[in-house]
Ligand code: TXA
């Protein structure tokens with residue numbers, strides 16, 4: 001199979017020629033990668049069980065890991081759920097379109113392959129203009145995991161998608177650089193709601209709307225069972241071994257770079273003498289800015305032939321929860 005790459009400028013409508021072609025491909029049961037405001041997704045018509053099965057095949061994803069279904073507005077989400085609770089309405093009003101995924105009771109029209117046979121479905125309304133245009137043009141809900149091979153780093157560009165999936169999928173809509181870590185996943189089928197995957201929406205922002213939530217459902221730092229099968233400890237990982245240290249990591253970098261080439265992910269410009277064996281990436285010192293650069297930086301460091309990547313962890317506060325979670329997982 002040859003993967004077709006179609007370029008789409010940032011601001012498009014559902015009648016843009018390449019968007020129309022991609023939408024037709026989705027309706028025909030093909031696999032289409034597309035940008036979102038988090039990472040690139042690998043989409044298939046969520047109501048077409050055999051198309052969705054091809055996603056699992058292309059990614060090498062275990063069949064027990066359910067997929068997020070993407071729709072353009074709340075109206076298209078409603079037929080997919082068995083029940084739309086008041087909390088969902090309030091959260092959707094505040095955060096959709098945007099990087100929040102809600103887990104809700106499924107409707108019977110959602111195929112088993114999407115939900116991994118479970119009684120719930122995960123739904124998200126992405127904000128990225130290309131994703132919005134594609135979903136509107138497609139006119140079908142789109143199941144889409146991140147467009148990477150299972151257990152690899154999530155892609156934030158069309159090049160990243162092709163590196164992992166060239167020849168395994170039908171089409172990539174190249175909408176330029178995507179912007180963040182994966183969406184926040186909140187399970188509304190439990191009381192209180194459970195944060196299955198932290199993202200850039202801080203727990204306190206969710207609690208302001210739905211009251212108390214339970215943290216750590218599948219977090220690398222949390223205890224307890226893993227209700228979300230996707231939340232395996234080693235996930236989102238670069239190939240280069242990565243070590244996370246509390247603080248800025250300068251001491252670790254100094255020691256490790258004595259004999260080997262080391263990458264250093266930090267939030268402040270290092271002083272003189274970072275060392276000649278050190279490749280430094282300085283990311284913004286705020287959670288949303290940092291999340292927006294994290295995967296691109298890890299992809300770059302992963303290509304740089306390093307022995308190690310050292311990360312100085314940001315503080316253990318609620319607003320950094322999503323970033324710390326991904327860094328922990330990348331470190332294994
Ligand atoms: O930002 C994102 O969410 C990206 C873009 C493409 O939208 N998608 C994404 O999909 O990260 P994926 O498949 O890589 O991660 C989906 C996560 C997994 O941890 C999966 O287990 C969980 O959501 N999930 C999906 N459906 C679920 C369900 N019904 N119940 C619990 N967890 C679910």
Ligand code: MG
Pocket residue numbers: 145146154
């Ligand atoms: Mg993923």
